[in-house]
Amino acid sequence: MSRNHDNFADLITFTRASTATFVGSNGLIQSATTNIPRIDFDPVTNDRKGLLIEESRTNLFTYSEDFSDSDWTKFGSATVTASTVTTPDGGQSGFVLETSSTNRLEDTPSTAITGTATLSIFGKHNNVSFIVLQIIDSSANGQRQWFKIDDGTLGSSTAVGTGKNLSNASITDMGSGFYRLSMSVDGFSSQTGRCLIYLARTDSSFDASSGDAAIIYGAQLEQGSFPTSYIPTSGAAATRAADIATIATSAFGYNQDEGTFLAEASTFDGEGSSKIVFLASSSGAQSTDRFLLFFSSSEALKFEIETGNVQQANIVRGTGFLNSFKKMAAAYQENNAAFAITDLAASTDTSCTIPANTILTLGRFTGTNLSLNGHMKKFQYFPRRLSDTQLQEITR
Structure with missing residues (x-):
């Protein structure tokens, strides 16, 4: 410049007026302290993207990485165990999610959303092909999206109930087998976003069986129509200025x-x-x-x-x-x-x-x-x- x-x-x-994350020249997510600019890089090619400039956003999840916390409800046979796989930040902060059928991992942050909610998470293939994300309101109206984590492609989407539209979905290669999965759902009117995570073997289905698993890391729910840089949380929602x-x-x-x-x-x-x-x-x-x-x-x-x-x-x-x-x-x-x-x-x-x-x-x-x-x-x-x-x- x-x-x-x-x-x-x-x-x-x-x-x-806050810390903020970016992808460094080593391809890993790292943190910049308050008032320090972020020079962002592509996590796969290591190409320099330049100065990252974003609006303020809040990650509404109180525990973005610790899926063992009670904020994350494990329905049915769903389990999470700490993983030793290297996560996109270079650490070992991920969890192995195991589910079958419609059993799932779920969290409902208490902050109400108006407009569009964007849910994102980093996922890596273990032995099952799809992670399924779902956002619904308190009346169970929302959208559901399949993400194929063994080859980094988008799967199908379906409406859940009425009144909510899927405005955007993406799957982004983060290197080392991890992808960032994101979906944006509009139509919220001062409503909380109930976020559900399933696994599946095939598109448009809930056919995971006992022992099926994927690696997950870094969940984020933000009010806005597109995903922004990852905001880690541990015990409370956090805002990036x-x-x-x-x-x-x-x-x-x-x-x-x-x-x-x-x-x-x-x-x-x-x-x-x-x-x-x-x-x-x-x-x-x-x-x-x-x-x-x-x-x-x-x-x-x-x-x-x-x-x-x-x-x-x-x-x-x-x-x-x-x-x-x-x-x-x-x-x-x-x-x-x-x-x-x-x-x-x-x-x-x-x-x-x-x-x-x-x-x-x-x-x-x-x-x-x-x-x-x-x-x-x-x-x-x-x-x-x-x-x-x-x-x-x-x-x-």
Whole structure:
């Protein structure tokens, strides 16, 4: 993250009022202390994803790893025993879950959810092919999803009762045979989420038999429409605070009259209306005078200029960029704004006035919970308005 001779990473004021986890360069989940940024890596390829920027979330489970605790009810023949298998954090924090038929492991956190609930857990194949996750409300209305943990593919889903929709399901390779399984169910109205974990031999069934087992680790229930980084708990629900990264424009030779921002970023938020890449504004004027670059609800990329509470430019490029890194170049000059992204040439606006900006915020809209919910791999600034041809070149 650099501009010529200056290193943006050294100029950033970074805050986060809690610890938070990320995947390190060794492919393992680790923890960053309060106010320390997280440089996240792919757990399988070890590719550097960049600065992880997320909104605040709470893991509602009080025991995310200790499945032997009484908070986790074992129905019928279901049992859990401590495992010696290395878990995604490099320790031995997992449990062997054994169940048969509709016997299961279950927990119902006491905090009510409104909107969408996302349930996730890390699972590894032992001798049974499927882990089945289910979220229902107190009236037994919800959704159920099968996850094939021997090859990392999604199985079937079915409704349980009425009134709840499965908005998202995913299975993510975490390396060493572990997958993170996630499902998001909407339609909650100040209701608790009852979370059930089954095993199965085949898709769309409850045909596990005595001795069938899988390794589980790191359960998380959060209010939100997609899973975020793992939040460990032990005895109480825990909250990860939002990531906030700011830079005073005076710190990096900002040119008020003209300039170009270059970013490479991605978002894993498929539901939010504005996933912020950067906001440039003056203190207290972020709603009226600003540059704003963000992923829209359709994962299009938008560059907006606002001056005196009047929109000066709104340039939109592409769509459907969920979980996809894109390079994006936003250039400004009076009556000469432009925006280019990977594989798409610059689009321009020739009627705009430029606001005076004093603060650059990465991945967040100040004073709101609007965040990138993704990764910033690169950020660069040029104190001049690059040509449209140059914008296309630097976004290749």
